Amino acid sequence: MRIAITGPTGAIGTALIKEAISAGHEVIAIVRPGSSRMSNVAVTKGVEIIECDISDYASLHGKRQCDAFFHLAWMKTFGAARDDVYSQVDNIRYALNAVDLAESWGAKAFVGAGSQAEYGHSEVSLNGSVPVDPTSGYGIAKYSAGKLCRLFCQQKGLRFNWARILSVYGENDADHTLIMYLIHTLLEGGVPELTKCEQMWDYIYSKDAAYALLCIGEKGVDGKVYCIGSGECRPLKAYVEDLRDAVDPSKEVRFGVKPYYPHQAMYLCADISELTADTGFRPRYGFKKGISELIGIIRQG
Template sequence: MRYIITGATGMIAISIMNLLKENNEIYAIVRPGSSKIKNIPVDSNIHVIECDVSDLCNVSLPDSDVLFHLAWKGTIDGRDDSYTQLDNVKYTLDACKLAKKSNCSVFVGAGSQAEYGLKEEALNGNMSVDPVTGYGVCKYTAGKLSRIFAQNMGLRHIWVRILSVYGPGDNKKTLISSCIGSILNNKPFDTTEGNQMWDYIYSEDCARAFIKVATSGVDGKVYTIGSGKIRPLREYIEIIRDNINPDFNVGFGRRAYNKNQVMYLKADISELVIDTGFVPQITFEEGIKRTIKWFRRNN
């Protein structure tokens, strides 16, 4: 099969490529001049296409089967930059057009738990949403509009709302990456009390879920991707510390919770499991060892 992936230098996209590269052809769309191109696996089945997400309408690719749309500007620092976030809605529709132009039959779009807003229950694709950031509002809008767009063009459309993902190649500004980097370099790591109940999923498992929904997901459905298991955020941090330097002093409680801090984050993956057979395979204990190993090599 042939796959198109936007946002191909990201952690999830790279994990998808690693799972698919042996028996499939992949067109990896990356921002021109990106320093992260070096992270893309070198393989004869992976073709790097330099094209900004704002220019997707002008790229031509061979006929393909599935388009995974993961590109999104302003995921870390620009979450409340409404103009940037709104541009991403258009880019998502452009990705749908590219899927149709390339004769794909399936469009899989990457949404976010930010679409839900503040919830105190497990998250599923059927519950009401009330996003509290520009990022969350525009992810939700992109999902709804691209579904209409895809249906009108005869594409199977699946939207996935991703919870917290970690793994090799993660953005250095995420909590997991910041924690690992600080402990490896023996620099202070100050955080909240860590009482948030949190769901983390390893990047390879998340990639496996993407592939499963592309193959077996129900047209028009929204799936939530996570491990389906939670524990206090403090416990995750302690596991990281104990794997690197058990004597490191984590600054728990030295930072206040953010405004609109999510305190409970758990994926209800029951529909994902029923429809696709997806089951997370990597425990946090195993996944974090792999992640720390990667950071040691690339720190």
């Protein structure tokens, strides 16, 4: 199978490339020209890198062929930029342009990357049937893109799936995430200062998230929305303590120093039963195994 991936330079995209190559597939990686993270993309047999801006997918029409198309690219994903409404509207249009490109490349399946932000605040385990109530511009745009891409794929005869991805950690993740902040601070001899970390949370290793996406690309049921997570719900403090112990059990972490963000979600867990039933996906990494591997990679530089 040949797959195309937009947004292939982050934790999920780079892991998806490696997972696909390991499974014997070919990959076309569509990367933003001049991306500072271009070097994250594996340069190996079976991987073709094409430089193209998210706003210019039309320039690639008809130039390649693929069986499945994974759209991960998205602008303005962090901080106040998530509520930049005009940029988020652009993201919806770019997602539809990705469907157009997938059709022009002969793809039979389109898989779009959604987000936990589509749900807003929820106190139940998340799956494709749980009602959504996004509050951020980012979450609203992701939900809108998913609904419109589904309609567009129906019109074009493409199998469609939308993957609402929960909290991912892994190699090539952004430094501003909690996991990366903790690892770097502890390795550098600092003392992380956190909230009470009372949230119930679901973390999934990037390798497992990539495996889930590939399972959806191969076996997803047309039209379905799937949540991607580990399916394990634990207090956030337990994850932090496992990470600290993997670095050095004697290290100090200060809990309760910082206040929670306004409107902080306190429960974020995935129900992956439907994903497992439809595609056979089961996580291969527990948090302790995944975080130990990631810390080892970072220590090696």
